[in-house]
Amino acid sequence: MNHDKIKGVGLSLRFPHFNEVLKFKHNVPWFEVIADDFLIKGPHWQKLMKLREKKPIAMHSIGMNVGGVDPWDEEYLKKLKETYSIFQPEWISDHLCWSSYGKNYHHDLLPIPKTKEGLINVVERIEHLQHYFSRPLVLENITQYIDFNNSDYSELDFIKEVVKRSGCYLLLDITNVVINHKNRNEDYDLFLQNYPIESVKQFHLAGGVISQQGVIIDTHTESVGSDDLNALFKIYKKGHIIPGVIERDGNLPSFIDLNSERINAIEVINEL
Amino acid sequence: MNYEQIIKKLSQELLRLDGTSVELTEIISSKSINRFEIYKKNYLHLVFGRLSEDFPGTKKYIGENNFYFFVQKLLKEKGLTSPYIFEVSKQFKKFIIESNESQNDSLLTELVKVDLMWSQSLDGEIEVPSGLLEYWQGLMTGNDLNKIINFDIMVKLKVFDYQGEQAFQVVR
Numbered sequence: 137m138n139h140d141k142i143k144g145v146g147l148s149l150r151f152p153h154f155n156e157v158l159k160f161k162h163n164v165p166w167f168e169v170i171a172d173d174f175l176i177k178g179p180h181w182q183k184l185m186k187l188r189e190k191k192p193i194a195m196h197s198i199g200m201n202v203g204g205v206d207p208w209d210e211e212y213l214k215k216l217k218e219t220y221s222i223f224q225p226e227w228i229s230d231h232l233c234w235s236s237y238g239k240n241y242h243h244d245l246l247p248i249p250k251t252k253e254g255l256i257n258v259v260e261r262i263e264h265l266q267h268y269f270s271r272p273l274v275l276e277n278i279t280q281y282i283d284f285n286n287s288d289y290s291e292l293d294f295i296k297e298v299v300k301r302s303g304c305y306l307l308l309d310i311t312n313v314v315i316n317h318k319n320r321n322e323d324y325d326l327f328l329q330n331y332p333i334e335s336v337k338q339f340h341l342a343g344g345v346i347s348q349q350g351v352i353i354d355t356h357t358e359s360v361g362s363d364d365l366n367a368l369f370k371i372y373k374k375g376h377i378i379p380g381v382i383e384r385d386g387n388l389p390s391f392i393d394l395n396s397e398r399i400n401a402i403e404v405i406n407e408l
Numbered sequence: 409m410n411y412e413q414i415i416k417k418l419s420q421e422l423l424r425l426d427g428t429s430v431e432l433t434e435i436i437s438s439k440s441i442n443r444f445e446i447y448k449k450n451y452l453h454l455v456f457g458r459l460s461e462d463f464p465g466t467k468k469y470i471g472e473n474n475f476y477f478f479v480q481k482l483l484k485e486k487g488l489t490s491p492y493i494f495e496v497s498k499q500f501k502k503f504i505i506e507s508n509e510s511q512n513d514s515l516l517t518e519l520v521k522v523d524l525m526w527s528q529s530l531d532g533e534i535e536v537p538s539g540l541l542e543y544w545q546g547l548m549t550g551n552d553l554n555k556i557i558n559f560d561i562m563v564k565l566k567v568f569d570y571q572g573e574q575a576f577q578v579v580r
Binding site: 172175176178179199204205209212234236237238239240241242243244246249251253254257281282283284285347349351353 | 410411412414415416418419422423433434435436437439440442443444446447450451454455487488489490491492493494529
């Protein structure tokens, strides 16, 4: 993997922005795209080919079911592998979660029970995937709204063990960390201070909403909050200048406005 | 409960759209029971949003509440059986066509075909009753609806690219 090509704060790219991204000059250094959107040849397939010639990309997927127990969906993995081969992303990522059971696909990022058995399962599956794709996986921490009764590890210790045993890399979703801790009235600074940052290849920042019950939901529909930017600033201040993207999936502004938000975020971090 | 049993139980609970079983407290904290509903809402919201995008004509024809009814029914009775989210629309089309509630509504079972072909730019051709395309266009644009739909005369439609814009073509 050539990580040098990916630097700075980029954007997650969704279909409605493709035309503008290709048409207008801009200074977005890199893009993250959802691999699952390109498993079949759709109208945006050629657009991504064009973009790939101009900008480095990383491919993020949502369906590997890393923490699941179902047999592998061989067809899905084969399509992912072909897609990576075609678009040559700088790295490939998915989530430290499960998403299906018994051929029922929930299309959501569901939390892994942090037990010894859960750890062994996920490490074995990561090793299988890394062997299959012949490259390390980059795995993202998710938003977790529920707490399990019986856990052998804290989230942080679980992540550290996963990295240590599997050799995978991490995608640090700062917003997910902030949301999880705010929803539990806990200190996210301490969590981030102890995060295995040397294994982090990339960060995510996004914006969520507060539900009627007062729970912050990771919707990717709003601008990035100041606490999240501040958390990234603290990581940068320690000399860990990791690249990352701002994610936006709903309530989508124009590409120009989203890029302005990206530039503003960088300015805010620089001014802190 | 071992790891697989926990995953299985959580999956079963997610598929039960109404309410959450108290048995779940064996796995998650009592405080988390209410928050588990967030995952259920996410699931329904995701599928409803995806199908609303892919079936705009159908949704306008039957209205939001009826559309929601069909989405919920699909999830309760069938669940999602593909790792590809775009496949849910194919599943939904088949579900509507085979559903008891749509058996006396030929227009509905034809509209889902047109919607899906349009939204997913499908290759090939579909056969629909004469006048249905105009009716669908009326739904999409908010213009007057064509009332003359002849189910005895079928026409073939295909999607094509016209100067960079997607369009329907009646195949002669």
